[in-house]
Amino acid sequence: NAGVTQTPKFRVLKTGQSMTLLCAQDMNHEYMYWYRQDPGMGLRLIHYSVGEGTTAKGEVPDGYNVSRLKKQNFLLGLESAAPSQTSVYFCASSPLGTEWLLEAGANVLTFGAGSRLTVL
Amino acid sequence: GQSLEQPSEVTAVEGAIVQINCTYQTSGFYGLSWYQQHDGGAPTFLSYNGLDGLEETGRFSSFLSRSDSYGYLLLQELQMKDSASYFCAAGRTDSSYKLIFGSGTRLLVRP
Numbered sequence: 422n423a424g425v426t427q428t429p430k431f432r433v434l435k436t437g438q439s440m441t442l443l444c445a446q447d448m449n450h451e452y453m454y455w456y457r458q459d460p461g462m463g464l465r466l467i468h469y470s471v472g473e474g475t476t477a478k479g480e481v482p483d484g485y486n487v488s489r490l491k492k493q494n495f496l497l498g499l500e501s502a503a504p505s506q507t508s509v510y511f512c513a514s515s516p517l518g519t520e521w522l523l524e525a526g527a528n529v530l531t532f533g534a535g536s537r538l539t540v541l
Numbered sequence: 542g543q544s545l546e547q548p549s550e551v552t553a554v555e556g557a558i559v560q561i562n563c564t565y566q567t568s569g570f571y572g573l574s575w576y577q578q579h580d581g582g583a584p585t586f587l588s589y590n591g592l593d594g595l596e597e598t599g600r601f602s603s604f605l606s607r608s609d610s611y612g613y614l615l616l617q618e619l620q621m622k623d624s625a626s627y628f629c630a631a632g633r634t635d636s637s638y639k640l641i642f643g644s645g646t647r648l649l650v651r652p
Binding site: 454461462479480511529534 | 639640645
């Protein structure tokens with residue numbers, strides 16, 4: 422049982438280059454999220470998805486785009502990388518929302534291992 | 542706006558008890574979660590409080606007071622392996638159930 426898998430684990434880009442981070446989950450979770458983590462700033466939500474074909478902006482969406490064409494995959498794209506996007510990126514997923522949440526009482530996120538991106 | 546405040550660093554001795562506090566200002570708040578993250582690792586879920594009071598899970602307990610917008614994580618019988626960062630996260634009921642994380646508390650357990 423793989424859980425949440427992120428690829429690649431490490432990447433170095435030059436300013437202006439583009440790239441896509443892939444997140445795949447095998448738990449049939451409805452919700453998926455992309456966070457970035459910078460020293461001293463905790464985890465900040467970039468974009469998220471509440472189901473296949475849906476995406477929404479989080480706290481820090483500028484400079485990123487996402488797609489959720491298949492339920493198990495959530496892609497994070499950088500069209501023109503900037504040094505400010507140097508960070509560790511975490512993908513996470515959680516089970517179905519509303520009804521499940523009210524019943525279970527907690528929106529428990531399962532995180533991937535992270536992708537370390539450096540933009541020169 | 543929304544924010545969560547927690548201490549940046551806490552140091553304690555092996556075998557002791559430590560409390561990590563978290564205060565929050567979040568619209569549509571529905572509950573407080575705690576996550577643990579070891580250096581180089583992914584955050585993992587520890588505990589959740591949807592109602593006021595104490596939740597106990599083994600050596601870890603978590604507390605919530607909605608009236609005070611305050612919660613804490615209590616770690617007992619500290620072990621060296623508990624050295625990690627601990628994040629509180631507030632759940633919000635806007636158009637979807639997002640989690641907003643605090644900046645984390647780095648716990649160092651000394652022998």
